[in-house]
Amino acid sequence: MNTRDLSANIPYRAGRGIEEVARDLGLDPAALIKLSSNENPFGPSPNAIEAIETAAKDVHTYPKAAHTDLTAAIAAEWDLSPEQVWLTPGGDGLLDYLSRAMLSEGDRVLAPDPGFAYYPMSARYHGAVVESYPLSKEDGFAQTAPAILDQYDGQRFIYITTPHNPSGSEMALEEIEMLAAETDSETLIIVDEAYGEFTDAPSARRLLDERDDIAILRTFSKAYGLAGLRLGYGLIPAEWADAYERINTPFAVNLLACHAGLAALSDDAHVEKTVETTRWAREFMEEQLDARTWPSGGNFILAEVGDGAAVAEAAQKEGVIIRDCGSFGLPECIRITCGTEESTRRAVDTLNEIIGGD
């Protein structure tokens, strides 16, 4: 018995969890800080925790009303119709749903390199061929329409990440608009705004008023602190938004996630505290890390440290878990998530000791 040929599908490697690392090193999990997966260091909104507790007794039912309510709340937040909001299991789920809705066997897609690992994975699962456009370290990972158009020749999707993971660079709205204008009407620009809450730059939402070739990814995993619930959504052009019902897995998002998402949406204070601390941490790391860094619009900083894997391993021994960027094709770099004030300071002290060689 065999699966179909999956040899082109590279397994997704998540940042390691605290329990895993603690077990390996024989350390108390409470002594570790995890700044490797861009999670919210303050945890979920207390309102979301309460909503999950309240909803727990209802998990024997399908999440019909909760799904509808959350969709409506998000639609109101973005001033769109509910059909234009596709709830999905994480932002990753949206990538799959767009693949399902748009890709045919043999279609080509264009993804950033370095870039988020799930773009090529999702496209390949759905029979597409993956091509890439380079973001260069020498240019500060600049994202411009002309540079992407250099690699474009009719691909079905172009993935844009802004702020970009792992570099933190951003693509200006005018550049996204230019890219959409210059590409075929059957090329979808997927604007991944997983880190959208952390930047001052405007969302690409405005383009949905004028265009039908842009879809936007948002998630509750980062600023909203609900990564464990797997809750994300897409903002979709009105013209084909009704495709959702033809391609979704019934009740795409679970009951607890729907209730928690609703509660989290109404807790502005939690998101504000998160974003404010993130800005402080970004600045602090840029100033204090003894390494080259790049300006970041996300809740993380990319730093060039020589041998990223060795630095990550040494930091882990000191109880600080960060991400080495070998899997992004940047083995000389690490990515550090913005933590609380305390954990960010500890990470910087630990890393500076390692980088400084003492």
Ligand SMILES: *Cc1c(COP(=O)(O)O)cnc(C)c1O
């Ligand atoms: C975290 C992330 C996502 C979405 O993650 P989910 O947990 O599936 O919502 C999407 N794109 C990028 C670039 C990310 O870093």
